[in-house]
Amino acid sequence: MSSRDLLVETMSQLLWERGYADTSPRDVRQRSGVGQGSMYHHFPTKRDLALAALERNVADALPATSDLDGPGDPLARIEAYLTRERDALKGCKVGRMTQDPQVREDPVLLAPVARAFAQTHASWTSVLREAIAAGQLQDGLDPERLARTLMSVIQGGYVLAIAQQDPAPFEQACAGAIDLLHAAAPSTTIPRRP
Amino acid sequence: MSSRDLLVETMSQLLWERGYADTSPRDVRQRSGVGQGSMYHHFPTKRDLALAALERNVADALPATSDLDGPGDPLARIEAYLTRERDALKGCKVGRMTQDPQVREDPVLLAPVARAFAQTHASWTSVLREAIAAGQLQDGLDPERLARTLMSVIQGGYVLAIAQQDPAPFEQACAGAIDLLHAAAPSTTIPRRP
């Protein structure tokens, strides 16, 4: 593995574990074993390295949405995505970045994060639209809104899990969302004949 | 206002705006105008000051749950809480702390955060139980789970809003949650007589 790739890989890990503000170039050097000179040759500033690492983290995280995009029963895809194995105590490597002021205030650093969420929102909207069309969810529900709701359940679930130092709240949040989706199925009772 | 209170107040703001790692004792001094000697007299370390400020932020944030606890129609209280005016781009002053490794890894600093979430969860569970008992939500929904789900919607909504630098995703996430709750009302159609 080239020094360059090693630096990006290491910074990606550290951004996930510690965030931007709390990760120093020295941390990256020590964990990666790459020397000072090499590091500043490939990446003139910490920000440059962080940008590359952030893009890598986004590229890492997005394939998970293939659960949503893939073919098959829409509601089943939604449930598969919501029950997918996740390390709740580590949080989301993309969502995490929104809490780092130096990332959030820097349009260039924030851009990959915004793109990732926009794309995920599109996938969610699409599968929800399908579920409504298939009669699995009540007509009249707004797929774009619901997409925001379900994305939030995941992102917020991480927060609850870390606060309690226990993955259970994350799992309960997702399970509760699935319960709600089931409860929002169109009624199957047949209205009394007029 | 005493120097001590001024320090706590200022640290509270900075923890909300910038987090723990990215806030230095010097930042606190400069914004508060309190001198070095005073500061280290009242708070021997940055961590001591942060703990006091964190407890203040928790005390600030909890009264909002009175929307949930208060008397009246349970579902209306839920909707009131979910549509309450919030500055989505600033995020949650309590939830934010879960993303600071130095807070999350320090049981003493994390404790007030965990307590706040536990208490909020209790309020949510209680109002949801009432809503189910009142026939506003389908019987068989689990109030504890649903409480996690709705708390997550709020916490995650902040993440989406910051990622897009736009409060709309937050509002949509909450609106979508309300839509889902309405869709999860018990069916009012009368089943065909057997």
Next chain:
DNA sequence: GTCTATAATGCGATAGAC
């Protein structure tokens, strides 16, 4: 590309006078 040396600035605190 990688190395070692150097440096300005900030961080988080301590010391001791008033």
Next chain:
DNA sequence: GTCTATCGCATTATAGAC
């Protein structure tokens, strides 16, 4: 309680040889 002075170390680089 508040002030000023000082401190050792980390951060975020830069310089220039190899």
